Amino acid sequence: MTMTAGAFADALHAEWTKLRTVVGTAWLLAAAVVLTIGLSVASAATVTCDGAGCGEDPAKVGLLGVLAGQAVVAVLAVLAVGEEYGTGMIRLTFAAMPRRELVLAAKAVVVAAVTAVAGVLAVPASALAALALLPRHGFTAAHGYQHLATAATLRASVGSVLYLVLIALLSVGVASLLRDSAASVGTVLGLLYLFPVLAQVISDPDWHRRATQLAPMLAGLDVQSTIGLAGQPLSPWQGLGVLTAWAFGMLGLGGAMLRLRDA
């Protein structure tokens, strides 16, 4: 047991060193933070609530940037796995650390931690900007928004950070399955972005509901809902649960394939 714990600590240390010393990591983290805050602020500055019952969810408006930031997070996470395959470094890594699932777990933990840092910088900044901007755009007590800084808003913010972390884990899983960075990013962004596009043409209410409940992005972003919760296909935490299932499902599949295939 101690050997495993020690080996895992070594793997963590190795992965952290690799991620930290690659120039791209810092740039990607900065890009994720800037894109998330930028799109969130643009959205909070554009959306107006024109009367009582306008139906706009202030948390979804103020945290819209997560839609863009997640793409950078996916790139960061995919590169942590895919680059080692691209350069052949992975064979060296596995020679040094024959327990491949430990390597994958260490990569997942390190990438998740780095993503959490980006999320903790980007999401509260977006939320604070929204709290300052939205009351000027009709999100007022008169239109039914007594307080914007509620427990639900806090849950939406914490949930959005967790959402980004889960996207990173999903990406690590997909990259260890496909072993090619470009194809993995394409697959992850396809999983995220295609569902909302396809859900539009599904007009049967039951199928539409099922599609939105299954879609990793749509279900995961249910954690940002603060109004009209009764009408949502999933409760906020259920939605994040669906994304968690996707992320750990992909990680498990990736780990299994890692053991079965030659590197």
Place this chain on the structure above:
Amino acid sequence: MVSSDSFWNLVRAEWTKLRTVRGWMVGLALAAILTVALGMLGPLGSSSSCSQVDSNGATSHTCHVTGPPRDASGQEVQDQSTFVRRTLAGDGSITARLTSFSGKYSPDGGGPPDPTDPTAGMVDGLQPWSKAGILIKDGSNFGSAYAAVLATGSHGVRMQYDYTHDTAGLPGSVTAAAPRWLRLTRAGDVITGYDSADGTTWTEIGAAHLANLPADVEVGVFAASPDYAVVKSSFGGSSTNTGPSLATGTFDRIAVTGQSTGGWSGPGIGGEPSGHSGPGAAQGPAAAAVAAANGADGFTVTGSGDIAPAGPGEGADKSAEGSLVGTFGGLIAVIVVAALSMTSEYRRGLIRTSLAASPRRGRLLAAKAVVLGAVSFVVGLVAAAIAVPTVRAVEHSKSMYVYHASTGAQIRMVIGTAAILAVAAVFALAIATIVRRGAAAVAAVIVAIILPYILAVASVLPAGAAEWLARLTPAAAFAVQQTVKPWPMVEASYTPANGYYPLSPWAGLAVLCLYAAVAYAIAHRLLRRRDA
């Protein structure tokens, strides 16, 4: 040696590289498969209710693809009004004076209809395209040919014919102090519309050439009023709040010249009951469709509905471009292959061999762009040409109504889809050359093309911001798939979320081309200046 031969040799070399990497051919095949297969989700994930309960209480499963009425060209139309009419044989004219024009509507969406008082809960006011005027119509069917001169709620007097044609006449609204004189004359197939403020000075508004108009037509006065509608947009789409509305026009000095036989007929006139339902008659709040004599030569006509083109609304009805929703899947596959075709050369160091063989680096990029563009175009063309008729066939088999799209629009939609894939491939190649990292290039291009589309059609952003996204970002290119048409004479929510793009189809595609061209120019410059 610097001949076109060497460039085509380079193109052949790039084509050989592309077709011999198994993963890339798999990617291109996947692009075609996704484009077709994802398009099937629309009809497979939708259902049209076609079971009806008959008078015995048994459920019958006879399905009929009905949809809205259509005119001779196949365009879906609305054809409901209260029409007080008589038959005109051969050439002739009708003249009438509209002395007052008023309306009512339900601002709260309207409750269940109350047969005893159809205007219960309504407030005064005309809709922008409420209509009252004179009409010459081939009276036999819904969607039949017609020409009308009419006053509107807020667009002045218009001459309209055959649903899609609309010409402005006198501006301003109708009051007792400012009545409107309206006239239509028929000479053979040509019907000419006039208006006048005083009944002596007449101005021609326009002439309609109605081919195949029978000798006997219905002429008379009519009123119609389209539903009141307020559009709300919120995350995941927009919802429309609609309510019934009514328009009442008071006509006098009605004069018909030519061979006019029989008396006037209409709901409440000539023995017909109020709320008569049939071609040209109102079906909305039917009890409100009523007309009454107004002196010796006039009628007061109240009606709802509209005589205008119709577009796809919500529900199981499909527009043709829905069959190409799989383009988004194909796009991702093509982007990955295009980015890899450059970045894998850097990864393997093959780029140095390629550049040694072809020291004019710009040509290498051009050859890659030609090969990727051409291959993606063919993949897109084949996939779209399969997807459009296949999805339509499935929709028909499930008794869904597919809105009319002209053959030209369908061909443009298919070729445009191929062009989107081709230009996106060149865009991805250029970005990959600039950043030299496959993952970053793929993410950048997907975020540039697909994220703005999602933000515009399925996010919290208001319609104004969505329209700017659909103008300025590469997502503008999806306008080339649009077959639904915005009609100036129909109030509706013509937003990207409902499938209406602010740019014309080819202008939208040009926006994507511009992004690709700029990226290509930068890539070309960097490839020449940087060490490989």
